[in-house]
Amino acid sequence: MSKPKVLIADELAPEAVQIFKDRGVEVEVKVGLKPKELVEIIAGFDGLAVRSATKATAEVIAAAKNLKVIGRAGIGVDNIDIKAATARGICVMNTPFGNNITTAEHTIAMMMALARHIPLADRTTHDGKWEKSRFVGVELYAKTLGIVGCGNIGSIVADRAQGLKMKVIAFDPFLSAERAVDLGVEKVELETLLKRADFISLHTPLTEQTRGIINAEALAKCRPGVRLVNCARGGLVVEADLKAALDSGQVAGAALDVFSEEPAKANILFNHPNVVCTPHLGASSTEAQFNVAVQVAEQMADFLLHGAVTNAINMASVTVEEAPRLKPYMKLAEQLGAFAGQATETGIRRVIIEYEGHVAGLNTRPLTAILLQGLLKPQLDSVNMVNAPLVAKERDIEVSEVKTDREGDFHTLIRLGVESEKWRRDVAGTLFADQRPRVVEIKGIKIDAELGPNMLYVTNEDKPGFIGRLGTLLGDHKVNIATFALGRSAPGQDAIALVEIDGALPNHLIDEVQALPGVKQAKALNF
Ligand SMILES: NC(=O)c1ccc[n+]([C@@H]2O[C@H](COP(=O)([O-])OP(=O)(O)OC[C@H]3O[C@@H](n4cnc5c(N)ncnc54)[C@H](O)[C@@H]3O)[C@@H](O)[C@H]2O)c1
């Protein structure tokens, strides 16, 4: 098997290259590619590692014929078109905990710089001016810090600010009351935060809800003389509105690490005496860059080599420890999905997946994803584990999972029910001690079948002579039978046969099987 190949498109700490190499992943470093150049070469890679400079646009993703994973060495994934990546079945992962402390520390540094005019005081002192009375600052002690977005970084900022004896209030609709108590912050509405805060610090992702959250209207509601810190994303602030508020004195100062357009070579806020700027340095510490580079390389290598999924934005996580445990179940789930998918000829409406016994105690989200992949693949070649849940949703297929620890006839069982416009199909499978998947029930009929690459599936009336006629027909056409599994609901009633054959079944032979007396349906299935 050839080694997977990763492109590192932004500046990453050199340890990342070493990790990829040590783990058996080929790696190329090409920093500063123009968008067109990236589009031209991306088809040659299984993985793309980026920071914030490289934009993984829909165009890049469309050209990325072999891409399986995009790794963001950092937190914000707004430079990656997640929708396009998901639709193409590309896993997108980030490293949410590698640079959080560094960014929180930068936020505190920016707040202090702002409170004490340090950047300008530094510049004028170097210039030989001694402007002692010009730079009278304010204390942080006992001031109210309003945190907008109290997640990973916001909560570390809250902790550090409390160390400085600030009172911390937070607006975050997703922050639970219990977590707020744990963090020692007062959870408030945005209006209240704007009214009460002496300093406001932004820590939300850039989303449709948060874009421009700090605009003229919000700034007008703030306490006169408020100070704003933004170490999250530039788009959270309407820069023209902030400039107007700075000019009027409504805002006493702003410390900005991020800008609406980056790299920010020009900006209306540049050179404002009350604005402190840094060039997106929030995550720029030796420690953070080591952490994110190592983490992204480990995560991408684990994914490409073992199918382990960590910190994925668009798919369920699978730890390196879980991956081998889930592996035989992944095969079983995919086969059950593929069985039902190939037997389905009309639109699927509902999918019910029951996990019974041992499997119910495992991480079943990836199993459901791969089962849906198997189910939808006959209709849609581009479907994979990443996009299958989304594809199902887009097609209005209702997916439900039921788990029960209780063991039935088997110590572990996955049962799949698929309701289409016309009928319901049920199939169940287990793992035997050899960890090989077995189908143990089809349409309520017990069977014991291992699924091979080429299968013949027949439903027929349980009548004497049928098995002989089927065997003879296949033999006459020089089709060799590898395994033959049978089941029936009751003597003389519905029966099923799952026959593994060596090589593909010619279409005309399916028609001949279909024409045998008592056959209700004959189908070739591939796994
Ligand atoms: N300057 C830098 O170099 C740098 C470094 C790392 C992260 N960041 C940015 O910092 C920001 C925060 O990162 P994080 O890791 O803390 O993210 P996070 O996802 O852990 O936290 C974000 C918080 O924002 C909250 N939130 C979401 N929508 C909201 C809304 N409409 N109103 C209020 N709160 C909302 C969420 O509930 C969550 O608690 C991101 O924008 C990230 O890209 C910047």
Ligand SMILES: O=C(O)CC[C@@H](O)C(=O)O
């Ligand atoms: O890579 C960087 O320097 C910035 C990273 C930061 O914006 C992030 O979201 O993690």
